[in-house]
Amino acid sequence: MKNSIRGSIKKSLLYIVLFLGVLITFFPFFYMFVLATRSRAEIFSSTQTLWFGDHFINNLQILRDSVPIFRNLFNSIFVATIGTAFTMFFCALGGYGFAKYDFKWKDKLFFAMLATMMIPGLLSIIPWFIMMNYFGWMDTFYPFIIPGIANAFGIFLMRQFMESIPGDIIDAARIDGCGEFEIFCRIILPISKTGLSALGILTFLGSWNALMGPLLILQSEEMWTLPVALTRLADSAGVDYGATMVGASIAVVPIIVVFVIGSKKFMAGMLEGATKG
Template sequence: MIYSKKRSSKIGLYCLLIAGVFLSIAPFYWMLVGSTLPSGEIFRLPPKLLPGDYLVKNLHSLNESLGFAKIFWNSLFIALVYTLVSTLISSMAGYAFAKFNFKGKNLFFFIILCTLMIPSQVTLIPLFEMMVTFNWLNTYQAIILPTLASPFAIYLMRQNMKSVPDSIIEASRVDGAGELKIFFTVILPVTRPAMAAVAIFLFMSQWNSLLWPLITLNSEEMFTLPVALSSLIGMARIDYGQLMLGTALSTVPIMVFFLLLQKHFISGILGGAVKE
């Protein structure tokens, strides 16, 4: 009787989880199907659940409307450069806060954590004025540079690097290694999972960024994907086929990036739970 109850509860749990999976996948499937249909058929009732034959036409129209290849390259270049540089900066800052003792260390780290509570909208006007002063409007550096030092990434790297034994660092110093050599040859290999988690977080935040690029970029050839896709939503007519296809294509780099680093992701996140 007890076995039967346990089995019934397991079956119920599995059914609930399967239903949750279908609910999670349904919007993505509908997006993929919609990208193969003309705009007029996407919202028809009953809905069409199988892919159509309008994919090539939608791709051609999307490229004509946006210059999709150039837009895609803009987003990919900005996201990759930002991720690489920001991950390196965050790792260096995390290493300094975790393993060095200097005057005001705790105060500086407290200030960094406090910036997490400041809404990003508050900094838009000062940053925009800076970009105008530097004559950086409508450039790559205007998108990449302002947020290179991510407080969350610094915090996560600091917490992970606190778990690295001090004895390893001291042994490297005794062997005559400089601080940069210790950082690149000792610290980074040990904290690779944390760096992967930070890289995924930074890549996704930059790839999906809309507000700041929308303010900073003013020519279509410099648009990123979120800005370009938002321009497809006009007041008179919206081609949902193009919009669905563009959105579907924009998810591909995120999925690829995550799949490449997924084996390090969970351990990197858990590594940030080091007790003080």
């Protein structure tokens, strides 16, 4: 009886701690949505409430007058979606090669690739900018899609996942007359959906939140992504925090939706990738 009561108390305390953790995590997002519905005067008022106001439409209009926000939203969706699709395919291709093929210097090449993950991204920002300018890719989306489609982390994650795929399946497909690329597309990719989901979510979030690169490359308003547009909003809107919170809300909602939809496969893929190899 005492053990049962003690277990119930521990479980209740655990639920209370988890609830407080969730509350602390989500409160800033809730308050951001609340501020998006307030006027500038209400935001700086001495009497604050934690409920929604009625100035959302006005704030949205100020935002639209300041920057082409829906064009910027489309740009972010386009860059993140196309970049994620290419990254998933090519990283899966690289991971499959390292996991299932034997070739000269395989291990050395793999560890050399992993070593690039130790280099801080900021150290390569100047050479990257010079290369993009040399290629004529300034004020285009190419720099945010093409250079990262076969990144070290993605190849490593997919390699760890694909090592668990039985080689007998691949051998049976070869006996049936399937070519190597056909095996990859028709057999390996469907089996690897869990790992691809985890890689896809991480890539999408990283691309969606990217600021430094787009800030350097994108010069015209029509080409800005959402993070760049929000940095320009403070100057053009006179730091109208209501409009700024509307823009931040627009930027946050898609990544919340993407994570909620793919959260189960994301966790399963990360756990499988971490325990293989």
